[in-house]
Amino acid sequence: xxxxxxxxxxxxxxxxxxxxxxxxxxxxxxxxxxxxxxxxxxxxxxxxxxxxxxxxxxxxxxxxxxxxxxxxxxxxxxxxxxxxxxxxxxxxxxxxxxxxxxxxxxxxxxxxxxxxxxxxxxxxxxxxxxxxxxxxxxxxxxxxxxxxxxxxxxxxxxxxxx
Numbered sequence: 001x002x003x004x005x006x007x008x009x010x011x012x013x014x015x016x017x018x019x020x021x022x023x024x025x026x027x028x029x030x031x032x033x034x035x036x037x038x039x040x041x042x043x044x045x046x047x048x049x050x051x052x053x054x055x056x057x058x059x060x061x062x063x064x065x066x067x068x069x070x071x072x073x074x075x076x077x078x079x080x081x082x083x084x085x086x087x088x089x090x091x092x093x094x095x096x097x098x099x100x101x102x103x104x105x106x107x108x109x110x111x112x113x114x115x116x117x118x119x120x121x122x123x124x125x126x127x128x129x130x131x132x133x134x135x136x137x138x139x140x141x142x143x144x145x146x147x148x149x150x151x152x153x154x155x156x157x158x159x160x161x162x
Contacts, residue, residue, distance in 0.1 A: 002109045005051040005062070012059040013042055013051070020092035029126035030152045037090050045090070052109070054102050061102035063091035065110055070148075072120055072157065077143015080159040085118040086110050098129075107137055111162050118162065122155035134158045 005013060021032045045051035045064045054061035069087040072079075088110060093102045110116045122145055123130040135141075139158040146153045 001055050002052055002106065002113060003055065004049055005046050005053045007043070007046060009053055009059060010039065010042055010046075013053065013062050014039055016059065016062050016092050016094050017042075017090070019095035022095070023098075023129075024124075024127060027126055027128065029124045031124035031127060041090075051090075052106065054106055059094070060097050061091075061093045061106050063103075063106045063110075064089045065114060069120065071145050072122075075143045075145050075157055077141075077157070079120070079142050079157075080140050081118060081161050083118040083161055085120045085159070086114060086116040088119060088121045091121075103133055104137055116162065118159060120157065120159045122157045124152075125154065125156055131156065134160075 017032070017037050021036075024032050042051065048066075050064045050066055052063050052065060053059045066087050066089065067084075069089075072087065088107065091103055091106060093100075107119065110119050119139075121134065121139065123134070137160065139160040142157045142159050145155050145157045147155060
């Protein structure tokens with residue numbers, strides 16, 4: 001089941017983010033390091049009704065979904081389309097459950113449950129597992145975007161239309 005997260009879910013969500021940091025660090029990426037996403041971001045995502053969890057007998061996956069991402073206004077390359085889009089951030093799966101279709105189910109939910117016409121998502125160039133997942137899910141690489149931060153700004157941007 002995929003549902004909106006509540007504050008009661010925060011310990012499980014933060015544990016999944018920790019698993020994600022460990023996985024991402026294992027292939028040398030600086031993405032998500034320094035305790036990111038911090039718990040304050042999790043509270044804010046829940047308050048905005050943007051944080052979703054994938055739950056079986058426990059929470060096994062998470063993602064945030066927004067209607068707009070300002071850093072996507074400028075891209076080195078070109079978006080697949082100008083359709084109204086949803087953006088996925090902070091998608092992660094609990095350790096021990098990688099490769100079991102949880103992230104794919106979360107992505108699919110944005111189309112089916114949230115009625116998205118298009119999804120945009122970005123990832124670090126060293127996050128090859130995420131790039132492979134996006135390709136497997138039918139996303140098209142569109143170019144590079146730049147985050148509003150001082151270091152490690154470049155992200156690979158993808159889009160999929162329904």
